[in-house]
Amino acid sequence: MTKTEFICAVGKELNIINTGDWKMYPVVIDQEKCVKCSMCFQYCPTKSVKYVDGTYFINPDFCKGCGVCIEECRSNAIDFVKGE
Amino acid sequence: MKLAERMSSYEDMVGPGITACSGCNVELSMRTALQILGPNTIVAVPPGCMGGVQSVGWADKTGMKIPVFFPLLDNTASMLSGIKKYYERIGRDVNVVAFAGDGASVDAGFQALSGAAERGDNIIYICYDNEGYMNTGFQRSSSTSLGSWTSTTPVGDASHGKSSHKKDMPMIMAMHDIAYMATASPAYMPDLIRKIEKAKTIKDGLVYIHIYNSCTTGWGYPSEKSIDIVRKGVKSRFMPIYEVDHGKFKLNVDIKDPIPLMDYLSSMKKYKHLSEQQIEELQKYVDDKWKNLKTLCEVMG
Numbered sequence: 001m002t003k004t005e006f007i008c009a010v011g012k013e014l015n016i017i018n019t020g021d022w023k024m025y026p027v028v029i030d031q032e033k034c035v036k037c038s039m040c041f042q043y044c045p046t047k048s049v050k051y052v053d054g055t056y057f058i059n060p061d062f063c064k065g066c067g068v069c070i071e072e073c074r075s076n077a078i079d080f081v082k083g084e
Numbered sequence: 085m086k087l088a089e090r091m092s093s094y095e096d097m098v099g100p101g102i103t104a105c106s107g108c109n110v111e112l113s114m115r116t117a118l119q120i121l122g123p124n125t126i127v128a129v130p131p132g133c134m135g136g137v138q139s140v141g142w143a144d145k146t147g148m149k150i151p152v153f154f155p156l157l158d159n160t161a162s163m164l165s166g167i168k169k170y171y172e173r174i175g176r177d178v179n180v181v182a183f184a185g186d187g188a189s190v191d192a193g194f195q196a197l198s199g200a201a202e203r204g205d206n207i208i209y210i211c212y213d214n215e216g217y218m219n220t221g222f223q224r225s226s227s228t229s230l231g232s233w234t235s236t237t238p239v240g241d242a243s244h245g246k247s248s249h250k251k252d253m254p255m256i257m258a259m260h261d262i263a264y265m266a267t268a269s270p271a272y273m274p275d276l277i278r279k280i281e282k283a284k285t286i287k288d289g290l291v292y293i294h295i296y297n298s299c300t301t302g303w304g305y306p307s308e309k310s311i312d313i314v315r316k317g318v319k320s321r322f323m324p325i326y327e328v329d330h331g332k333f334k335l336n337v338d339i340k341d342p343i344p345l346m347d348y349l350s351s352m353k354k355y356k357h358l359s360e361q362q363i364e365e366l367q368k369y370v371d372d373k374w375k376n377l378k379t380l381c382e383v384m385g
Contacts, residue, residue, distance in 0.1 A: 015138055015145035017101040038088045042273040043311050045104070045112040047096050047119075051088040062100045066107030067308030 019046065023065025025080035027058050033077035040069035040078060087274060094119040099147045104137040107307025109270045109314060110212045110297045114139070114183055116273070117210055117293075118150070120280045125179040126167060128153040130160045130193065132185030133299075134212070136219040158192040160184050161200040164207045172206075179208060179284060186213040186227035190253045197292075201260040204289045211253065211292070214299040222302040226251045229322075230369065231362040233354045244359065249369055254294045258328040263289030266327035266336075269296045271315035275325060275336055282329075296323040304353025316348040321374045326381070333381045345370060 029040070034056060041049045041056055048063040049056055058069070058078075070078045097118040104111035114134055118127065127150060129135045139147040140154040155163045160182045168180045189197055189211040197209060216234055217223040224234040224246055231245040239245055258265045264286050268276040276295070283291040298313045300306070305313055317323040318337060322345065325337035345367050349355040358366075 013145050014099040014149070015141045015147045016099050017103050017138065019101040019103070022106060038086075041088050041091070043112065043270070045108055045115075045310070046100075047112075047115050051092045056088075064106040066310065067306075068107055068310050071308040072311055 019062045019064050020060060023060075023063055025065065025082050026060055027063060027065060027067075027069065027078060028081055029056055029058060030077045030079075031055065033075050035075045035077070037074045039072045039074060043068050043072050087277070091116075091119065091277070094122065095149070097121070097123065097125070097148055097150050098139060099149070102137045102139055102147050104133070105299075105301055105307070107300050107310040108133075109310045110134060110214060110295075110299075111137070112270050113210075113212055113276070113295045113297060116270075116276065117183065117280050118148070118181075120277060121179050121181055121208070121284060123150060124177070125181055126151045126153070127181045127183060128155050128160050128164055130155050130182070130184045130188040131157050131219070132188050132217075133214070133219045134183055134185065157188050159196050160188055160193050161196040161205075161207065161209060163196075164209075165200050165203065165205040168205055168207050180206075181208045181210065183210050183212065185217075185219075186211060186215065186253070187217045187225045189213075190227045190251055191225050197257075198260065201257065201262050201290045201292070204262075206263075206287055206289060206291075208283050208291045208293070210295065212295045212297045213253070214297045214302070215250070216299070216302060218299045218302045222299075227253060230366055231355060231358050233357065239357045244362065245354075245357065252373065254292075254326075257292040257294070258333075260290075261331065262292055264291045264327070264329055265294075266292075267294045267296065267323070267325055269314050269318050269323055269325055271311050271318060272325060272337060279327065298352075302354070304356075305351060309351065313348075313351055316343065316351060319343045320345045320348040321370050322348055324374060324377055326377060331384065333377075333384045335377065335381045 048059050141147045164180050171178045215228045223236045228246050229250040237246040254267045266279045321342045326335045
């Protein structure tokens with residue numbers, strides 16, 4: 001490793017693990033049932049729940065499928081998509 | 085502004101994919117804390133769960149978008165004091181933050197942390213307390229609560245889990261007369277966010293934030309119950325949420341009508357062997373601590 005001029009090392013690139021592969025089933029929000037309480041947004045450990053223009057949706061790229069959002073949802077609008 | 089709008093406006097400082105267990109609420113705490121602290125931050129993550137999940141990276145790659153350190157288990161606070169002093173000397177205002185586990189704060193790193201608190205170094209020290217050395221397979225730490233099963237305090241004929249109570253670390257740090265001390269829980273997210281925002285504004289001493297977390301694999305509960313467990317912990321008065329701002333005590337989440345402690349204890353595997361006597365001892369510990377805290381809040385509020 002070469003000596004850097006900085007007091008703290010900044011990585012040359014991000015070390016990213018594909019955690020999206022971990023989940024058994026994809027998770028989706030039923031927009032009709034959603035009451036916009038923001039519980040899923042607050043509690044998602046991987047910050048996979050995004051808030052854009054007043055709507056919450058789940059970005060599946062790095063979602064580990066832990067089910068915290070399903071458990072915490074106040075209107076039971078979130079669930080695994082099983083089948084096929 | 086709504087919480088969701090405010091949080092969406094901050095960038096996530098941690099890389100998108102880190103190998104924390106599915107449903108880990110320590111990952112949630114770390115992401116939220118660093119999101120608020122922002123890009124003008126240097127973070128140190130000592131060995132522990134969050135060091136082990138590749139947030140500190142591998143070779144020339146790091147798991148964060150900000151400078152991140154991997155100090156030793158026992159020198160985190162002193163190392164950060166040095167970094168802060170350097171930046172004070174060159175006249176640059178940087179948030180110098182530690183995100184350490186309970187092993188690195190309550191056990192091994194305590195001496196360095198106590199020293200930094202006594203010197204009044206302006207660092208933000210966040211301790212995520214999941215009650216044990218989870219990264220290496222749940223060995224007992226001094227933050228493990230009474231009766232808890234761990235791999236070094238097994239359950240059998242001769243041993244019935246840990247035989248001593250948990251070290252009351254938040255109160256120990258409060259008694260160092262530091263600038264700001266707070267406890268938080270990921271189940272009370274607006275409260276946690278407010279405390280990190282407050283920590284960012286304090287420039288006259290050490291800030292210590294103690295986050296009561298849990299561990300799905302070590303404690304033994306399904307991953308989706310991750311938030312529910314810590315909420316039960318707070319509601320049963322086991323994890324009191326309060327803050328000490330320059331010597332002023334304030335109870336942030338006043339539990340007037342606590343749920344039975346058994347609701348919390350029975351929801352995970354690590355307490356499933358508890359005897360009547362151990363439950364009584366735990367209940368007495370919780371009641372005494374709550375009474376002390378209430379008195380302090382009244383007298384020093």
